[in-house]
Amino acid sequence: MPELPEVEVIARGLHGTLVGRSIQSVEVPGLTRLSEPADTLVPRIMGCTVKRVYRRAKVLLIEMDDGLSVVFHLKMTGRVVHAVKRTANKHDRIMFNLDDGSQLIFSDMRKFGYIRSFAPGELDTWDFLQRVGPEPLETGAAELADLVRDRKSVIKGLLLNQSVVAGVGNIYADESLFRAGVHPETRGNRLSRARALKLFTELQSVLGQAIAENGSSIRDYVNADGDAGSFQNSFNVYGRKGQQCLTCKTMLKTSKVAGRTSVFCPKCQPKQ
DNA sequence: CCAAGCACCTGACGGC
DNA sequence: TGCCGTCAGGTGCTTG
Numbered sequence: 001m002p003e004l005p006e007v008e009v010i011a012r013g014l015h016g017t018l019v020g021r022s023i024q025s026v027e028v029p030g031l032t033r034l035s036e037p038a039d040t041l042v043p044r045i046m047g048c049t050v051k052r053v054y055r056r057a058k059v060l061l062i063e064m065d066d067g068l069s070v071v072f073h074l075k076m077t078g079r080v081v082h083a084v085k086r087t088a089n090k091h092d093r094i095m096f097n098l099d100d101g102s103q104l105i106f107s108d109m110r111k112f113g114y115i116r117s118f119a120p121g122e123l124d125t126w127d128f129l130q131r132v133g134p135e136p137l138e139t140g141a142a143e144l145a146d147l148v149r150d151r152k153s154v155i156k157g158l159l160l161n162q163s164v165v166a167g168v169g170n171i172y173a174d175e176s177l178f179r180a181g182v183h184p185e186t187r188g189n190r191l192s193r194a195r196a197l198k199l200f201t202e203l204q205s206v207l208g209q210a211i212a213e214n215g216s217s218i219r220d221y222v223n224a225d226g227d228a229g230s231f232q233n234s235f236n237v238y239g240r241k242g243q244q245c246l247t248c249k250t251m252l253k254t255s256k257v258a259g260r261t262s263v264f265c266p267k268c269q270p271k272q
Numbered sequence: 273c274c275a276a277g278c279a280c281c282t283g284a285c286g287g288c
Numbered sequence: 289t290g291c292c293g294t295c296a297g298g299t300g301c302t303t304g
Binding site for chain 3: 002003006058073074075076077110112113160162169170171172215216217218219220221238260261
């Protein structure tokens, strides 16, 4: 579900409210499955005080005072919400009770998401962090363009590949391809230099706008306060299958590219 | 190195 | 109403 902008909005919200809070107790509802067994996670985290909340790729990270890191991947339907008081939800997987009476809750309908902890110094050895590509908002567009120029794979697949560039998912891949006028099946090495530069410039712009608008909410996403985002109102192609292109009125096309449903305008995004 | 298919889950929606 | 197939902001594994 959440891509870079949504996780970024959650991280910023939580950083503002969680820093300095300590974990008094942890609840793990009955049949919950965690990626890390509760009996190793819970003792580790008990009594820890939050030092920083941040994001890398689509991963949410909480750094504790003693150097412990707790990471969440929300996958398709995960939520991390900070609430003063909230009635239990059937999809709640773990609740942290904080020293000011508030709760941090991780819930996930489809159970694809995970939570893991890393002892001080251990985080850097996590294979995900070793593999993941650069942050698109902290890297120059020209440098990003260099990452795909010699690649034979379709550009949509390269955008979605976390080891090429971090944090891009189906929505922002399709939206940036539309804005740059690039067909999703174009091979990386068939993109002109100028077009590749345009693509990554548009990617940065679309990600920045989405963050500014609190992310995109299709069905599940809410930020750390439980509020929906509004960038879905700015979609040009994502979810607009069967509708007209907002630029040229051509009927938008849809096909599976790199295993994911892709929506694009055949006229504005010609094959190259 | 790359692509395709499947797996992990639950729920919403459309068609009959 | 209800049953069935299809689809969903992601990623990892296996196979070819």
